[in-house]
Amino acid sequence: xxxxxxxxxxxxxxxxxxxxxxxxxxxxxxxxxxxxxxxxxxxxxxxxxxxxxxxxxxxxxxxxxxxxxxxxxxxxxxxxxxxxxxxxxxxxxxxxxxxxxxxxxxxxxxxxxxxxxxxxxxxxxxxxxxxxxxxxxx
Amino acid sequence: xxxxxxxxxxxxxxxxxxxxxxxxxxxxxxxxxxxxxxxxxxxxxxxxxxxxxxxxxxxxxxxxxxxxxxxxxxxxxxxxxxxxxxxxxxxxxxxxxxxxxxxxxxxxxxxxxxxxxxxxxxxxxxxxxxxxxxxxxxxxxxxxxxxxxxxxxxxxxxxxxxxxxxxxxxxxxxxxx
Numbered sequence: 369x370x371x372x373x374x375x376x377x378x379x380x381x382x383x384x385x386x387x388x389x390x391x392x393x394x395x396x397x398x399x400x401x402x403x404x405x406x407x408x409x410x411x412x413x414x415x416x417x418x419x420x421x422x423x424x425x426x427x428x429x430x431x432x433x434x435x436x437x438x439x440x441x442x443x444x445x446x447x448x449x450x451x452x453x454x455x456x457x458x459x460x461x462x463x464x465x466x467x468x469x470x471x472x473x474x475x476x477x478x479x480x481x482x483x484x485x486x487x488x489x490x491x492x493x494x495x496x497x498x499x500x501x502x503x504x505x506x
Numbered sequence: 507x508x509x510x511x512x513x514x515x516x517x518x519x520x521x522x523x524x525x526x527x528x529x530x531x532x533x534x535x536x537x538x539x540x541x542x543x544x545x546x547x548x549x550x551x552x553x554x555x556x557x558x559x560x561x562x563x564x565x566x567x568x569x570x571x572x573x574x575x576x577x578x579x580x581x582x583x584x585x586x587x588x589x590x591x592x593x594x595x596x597x598x599x600x601x602x603x604x605x606x607x608x609x610x611x612x613x614x615x616x617x618x619x620x621x622x623x624x625x626x627x628x629x630x631x632x633x634x635x636x637x638x639x640x641x642x643x644x645x646x647x648x649x650x651x652x653x654x655x656x657x658x659x660x661x662x663x664x665x666x667x668x669x670x671x672x673x674x675x676x677x678x679x680x681x682x683x
Contacts, residue, residue, distance in 0.1 A: 377507075377588035377652075385511075392508040392581065397552075400581060404553050420542025422609040426552045426583060429608040430508075433592050433647075460507060461590065465649065467672070475672045476590050 380455055380479040391456035393463040395434035395442045401427045435466045441506045448498045453485040509582050518571045533557055536576055546657035549584025550609045583608050585664050590651045595644055598631040610662055618667035640675050647676040
């Protein structure tokens with residue numbers, strides 16, 4: 369069990385390895401796994417039997433919980449969120465949960481407000497509005 | 507949370523494969539050995555997306571097998587304590603309910619379900635508020651916070667809560683349009 373320094377995603381304590389790693393939103397994972405599944409289908413008729421249960425469950429999960437379906441919107445979401453000083457992990461939590469108000473956003477990603485990165489609710493409000501615009505025009 | 511990371515593994519290959527398709531055989535063996543597995547450090551390896559580098563093979567003394575160090579990119583799912591995510595309820599009983607988020611199972615004890623929700627037994631056991639407006643039952647979607655994780659040989663198991671603000675049933679059916 370990990371935990372010399374107590375792990376806590378709410379404070380962005382997720383270990384150096386994952387802080388620096390590329391984080392993926394559910395909608396991005398859906399695109400990757402779909403692509404891989406298609407590749408497998410082209411190579412053999414029996415793709416369903418070749419993938420692990422972990423793959424199947426993950427694919428079902430990300431398809432069910434993707435807020436954005438088409439690749440262009442997915443790219444736009446990442447672009448919009450990247451304009452703010454967010455860590456990869458925080459960016460993906462916001463992209464996955466799509467909070468509707470600044471209060472909700474801060475509850476989902478409490479670490480956002482630390483170190484003076486996002487000081488006021490107006491910034492958050494603008495971010496959420498930009499996100500919902502992408503959804504509207506999807 | 508899903509991550510795209512680079513991992514390394516030593517893959518052993520029998521001499522019968524030392525031919526023109528060596529690399530393909532190596533990648534196939536890597537996939538078979540790694541996809542679907544789980545470790546405490548990296549979580550579940552969901553899918554390998556590419557091979558970055560295959561180092562020089564080393565012949566093992568006595569057996570003739572060759573070990574290749576392979577660097578590969580993969581998608582992993584690693585839940586963190588304190589992380590908030592969405593999950594599907596799979597089972598409800600009077601101790602609480604089980605939910606699944608991808609390959610990970612999460613248990614939410616009745617102590618971490620809001621006090622105004624009560625367990626109702628029956629064909630479709632559920633937790634419901636006194637006015638019946640919110641119901642948690644099998645196959646419904648909930649947003650929960652992970653309170654702790656436990657790793658055993660083949661999987662990661664989590665404990666969660668829905669007692670905080672903005673957690674609980676995702677009541678907007680058109681959300682994932």
